[in-house]
Amino acid sequence: MVYNVFVASGTANEPLADAIVEELNKLQDENTPYVDEELHVSPDAVVRKLNMAVTHFADGEIQVKIADCIRGADVFVVQPISPPSVNDFLMELLIITDALKRASVGRVTAVIPYYGYARQERKAQPRTPITAKLVANLIQTAGVDRVLACDLHAAQIQGFFDIPLDHIQGLYFHVDYLMKEGIVGCPTDLTENIAIVSPDLGGAERAGRAARMIQNAVGATDEPDIVLIHKQRPRPNEARVLFTIGAERCKDRLCIIIDDIVDTGGSLVNAAGQLRNNGAKDVICCITHGVLSRDAIHRIRSSEHISRLVITDTIRRELPPLSEGERDNITIISTARWFANSIFSIHTEKSLGDVFRCEAGYMKRV
Numbered sequence: 001m002v003y004n005v006f007v008a009s010g011t012a013n014e015p016l017a018d019a020i021v022e023e024l025n026k027l028q029d030e031n032t033p034y035v036d037e038e039l040h041v042s043p044d045a046v047v048r049k050l051n052m053a054v055t056h057f058a059d060g061e062i063q064v065k066i067a068d069c070i071r072g073a074d075v076f077v078v079q080p081i082s083p084p085s086v087n088d089f090l091m092e093l094l095i096i097t098d099a100l101k102r103a104s105v106g107r108v109t110a111v112i113p114y115y116g117y118a119r120q121e122r123k124a125q126p127r128t129p130i131t132a133k134l135v136a137n138l139i140q141t142a143g144v145d146r147v148l149a150c151d152l153h154a155a156q157i158q159g160f161f162d163i164p165l166d167h168i169q170g171l172y173f174h175v176d177y178l179m180k181e182g183i184v185g186c187p188t189d190l191t192e193n194i195a196i197v198s199p200d201l202g203g204a205e206r207a208g209r210a211a212r213m214i215q216n217a218v219g220a221t222d223e224p225d226i227v228l229i230h231k232q233r234p235r236p237n238e239a240r241v242l243f244t245i246g247a248e249r250c251k252d253r254l255c256i257i258i259d260d261i262v263d264t265g266g267s268l269v270n271a272a273g274q275l276r277n278n279g280a281k282d283v284i285c286c287i288t289h290g291v292l293s294r295d296a297i298h299r300i301r302s303s304e305h306i307s308r309l310v311i312t313d314t315i316r317r318e319l320p321p322l323s324e325g326e327r328d329n330i331t332i333i334s335t336a337r338w339f340a341n342s343i344f345s346i347h348t349e350k351s352l353g354d355v356f357r358c359e360a361g362y363m364k365r366v
Helices: 014-026 086-102 131-142 155-160 171-180 187-193 201-218 266-277 296-301 336-347
Strands: 005-009 052-056 062-066 074-078 107-112 146-150 165-168 194-198 225-235 238-245 254-262 282-290 308-312 330-333
Touching: 005 014, 014 074, 014 336, 052 086, 062 086, 074 086, 074 336, 086 107, 086 131, 107 336, 131 155, 146 336, 165 336, 171 201, 171 254, 171 282, 171 308, 187 194, 187 201, 194 201, 201 225, 201 254, 225 266, 254 266, 266 282, 266 296, 296 330
Parallel strands: 005 074, 074 107, 107 146, 146 165, 194 225, 194 254, 254 282, 282 308, 308 330
Antiparallel strands: 052 062, 225 238
């Protein structure tokens, strides 16, 4: 039974929070995917968005005021630590959590669709901070009891927390999209017409998981081939493609690039160009977090190499109108259903493995 549950939202991505509330209340339908027959929600057990105001004082300080009684409640705070105001959104999350704890909330789960500072997860050079760990410390100190994150840039970030952390892999969104759009689906196509591409060597494991997930989803005997692109970063937000491992597997195939973050888009456009040079007939990019800094949108829309870029709504994004010479090749898909099912499982103390069964041998289609 779902009861005394609220979804709270800072200002980082209110549309996603609203969509999650809507999806949570749909879970009363017995035909909703991933919901066990034992877990029906009673008609009067409606999940509500917390009545809360997040404002600023004249000097820029953040003020939070909660109007609802939340004593003993289970509250899920949806707040990506994302552009365009990474630091403000982090502070909002901390201050909202403090307000909830001082109002005698039962439990606070921070739902962090995009974990800012995740790319500073190690000391890449001498005398540099590990900011991803610092952010984890701040979140715990504020009083968060549990974290629900999505496609963390580095797996070790899960170990930065001393509280439970549930991790949604972005691959589920992408495989679901590829299946629904009919881009993959025929078992015989996988080894002959499709290649899964990692745009850097660090993403090889992710590409391998994607290949297995697609194989399981379509019931194929073999996995699609893997292609790895090796690049060099002379400085932040700049990359140069050096060579491609498995370049011969690109010829006359649809190449699907899988990654977690697209920032300035330079690496992605260069990788797509390299694949085309190796004979790829088409390039589709499935990226979870669309940071899209600077002129990334124009760069991608103007690229003749990228047929389609698929990103999710983990970061709030409104695409500008098309300019001359640009193509409508960016698609944003919703993650609300996946977050809602995860929240439902956490609240009812059920296994999230029942929600995300894919590499275990199959993937539920919805």
